[in-house]
Amino acid sequence: MHRPRFLSGAIAVAAASLLTSACTTGSGSSADGGGAGGAQGGATVRLALTSDVTTFDPIRQQAASDYVVGRLMYETLVGQDDGGAIVPRLAGTWEQTPIGVTFTLKKGVTCSDGKPLTASQVAASLTRYRTISAGAAMTFGPGNTGAGTTITGDDKAGTVSIELAAPWGELLPGLANSTTGVVCSPGLTAGDRLGTGAVAGAGTGPYELVGAERGSAYELKLRKGYDAWPQYAAMPAGRPAGTLRVSVVRNESTLANQLQTGAVDFGAFTGPDAARFGKGGFRVEAAPLIRNFVAFNQREGHPGADPKIRRAVAQAIDANAFNKVFGGTGQVMTSYVDAKAPCVSTDPSLLTKTDPAAAKETLEGVKIKLVGSNAVGQGAGNTYVQEALRAAGADVQLTNADNGTWATQVMGNQGDWDLTVFPMIYGQLARGGVHFIGDEPADGRNFGAVDNKAFLAGYGAATTTVDQKAKCAAWQKAQKALLQAGDVVPLATVNVHYVFREGVSATIPAGAFDPVTLRIAE
Template structure:
């Protein structure tokens, strides 16, 4: 999971997020160049990481970089959805008991061996609500308890209640080595993982440098660092401006970067390699906390009806997008179907105005709405990495709200700032923050439960109908419960608690290298190409 603003392209928060972060990556271009060992792979990110602790952030940038130094217990085949090995070489689910047997010879970047007890401590850390990990309820079911047997190398996870996609969740949860668990503060600027690379230099706001680890043999589905073509060094470079990143790709200053908008069209025409990943790109949320105008369901529905979502989708994606169909949209999608199209409130500015009248927001002679002398003013935030299309779509939304008497001020924020705003300060009314996951249960903490900062529910949604629908769906194993999950999503969308309005295919361009992007760039898939 991850926020793609954030994400939680997350789960693939992201808030991003998500963020919080798996899908199949197709590609084009790249030519027929052979692969070469060694070399440096330089990857551009549109936002700084804001701290490196892999279990305490759900933003897309952090989740992407986490993959280099940390491993999860399991992996998911991006094309088939089949559960594959990672740290665990075998696994079994028996009712509410999950057992995972660790692969042999797993070592941390400091040379220590990873034990089953170490893994159990990781799961216990995330499971403890006091630690406020955004992965609780997303990648690890609430109430789960873990224990490890170091002799058999078996980790046993006992669930408090049914969790139909528990293995998918574990594929997104990075495991921290003992040194990092003992000193969490060290994880802000250093890494302590079992991953294929180790951080050797951190210059926040500018770059992060990783070195390959020899002897790594427990990667996703058996991937190793002995594979020909892997880079010896990886440099993650912060490049916030999309045009600058595109120019660096063309000149060879970057080997990879995710680019959207007109710059992406320019790169595609140049013939650069591109790995493609479908995501939910446009997703609108309302701050439903007490004291906010958007806490009123009539106001939320009015603001939604005021928008021409079809037009907004075209502008936001620069004409390359599609209508959203589900909230859990990352490939491999666990529950296929359409929970969105029939549930979205129809575009109807006149009905929107009538709803605002009913809510007590009356339009004055100047065309602006007030209630008890207070103007209807909204703070509208969105992430700055959607190119010119994102800025144009935000301007369009502001104009359409103004047409019904609502004054909205749009603020473009980078991922770190936006994540802090929605999860921390709470100083917002409307946010565009796409949470990308591949199973619907991973969304539950974002759509219910404790509001931020106590939980992931950054919008403060409270819907008994959704909670009841989730309880029913959770009791049905795997995809057999998809009909119930999609119905639960539709209920929230019909009430305008969340408004998914655009899907798209994001392109991660490469020069001098090729790679796969099932949700995030897979480090062990990188191949440096002969010039």
């Protein structure tokens, strides 16, 4: 049995970790904080989000603020810490097999109306998620959709059991996602009201929504007696906020000004304003936000169908130079995910070495249609790739599209493209790997029509075992096959920079800020 170990459209989802600012005001709250964060709630904390809340229903989350506010209101059974470690949230312990898992809920866990959270309520909430959510297939496994997954709750034993028809070793990481946040019975019968605001008694998270001015401001209060805090390896000292006031602020320069003048105590930045905080009473922590790599359209008639051209493209591009385009603060990658991912390949010998002269022998005169999203640094990385390929003799036509157009043309397979700089927000091998296996859009996610049987075999072996040693061994073989075939060209991450003023802290598990862990020093 596991015991608690005290050990974290595409661009819109990536912004889920971008809680833009926080400041302490007012006096302490009388609400109890409990758990690892301290005995009672502390002062009011103001949070500024980069976008407005689009829904309060956890299974329909899609924008930055949805994920942050949803995490505060609806708790998941487990969380994911650095290195992929699974840690307790609502569940205290669990037993896992390749075809399922049984959770034992923590004692005394309640819904937001103070009534006990029962195992059958958890089962009903997860069944709703399995039935409705578009992401359920990646949580329970592609072979376990529909009737392939059975979820039951035993109220007397306090256990929730998930049984799968086919083995799937990524079930626990999937259940750590905030979209699986547990909704109590009042929310399950509320219909569309769950998405439009607070439903009394629906919540399982530490905070309740007590005020909402759509498009402008939200207020959340800490629940009295809440004691189901996540158990990360590094929990900050201090008290949780008694009150959270959330506003919508879109300009990072304005937020940086407020942080420097003492009006706010925490900010998250993706742009150049992060450079203001290298010293002087601030702590800065950088974490990967977007993992960039070059991917190819490998359908017949496109240059990417030829492995020699894929290799030449890799020879023409310098990942270090790509990183410098974004200020050099990212992490040069050795796979399609960054180095924080469990089981990631870090073997540089599997990468094609930069060699522009050799690339020119193959790329001279080759026509390439490069399509990229301008949502990341206004498309500066796309422009670098274009110039690198042009220097190697290729005739490159660049389309620097908005993110929606890029997604339609490349991910939706409705455009004429040869290469793309793919801005992936997933930090897990399994979730990212679905782009290189299976059906093409719209039936699947294999947007480049990759046919790499060795990668597919490794992916299958890695995702159907719960033995970590066997899982990593399979992932190493899978990544080797993908890299040696030139199906992806790893580039570098674009980071988010979290800036804390003294007195405010939070945990950033696996590079993603968890607002539940925001604490104010005693």
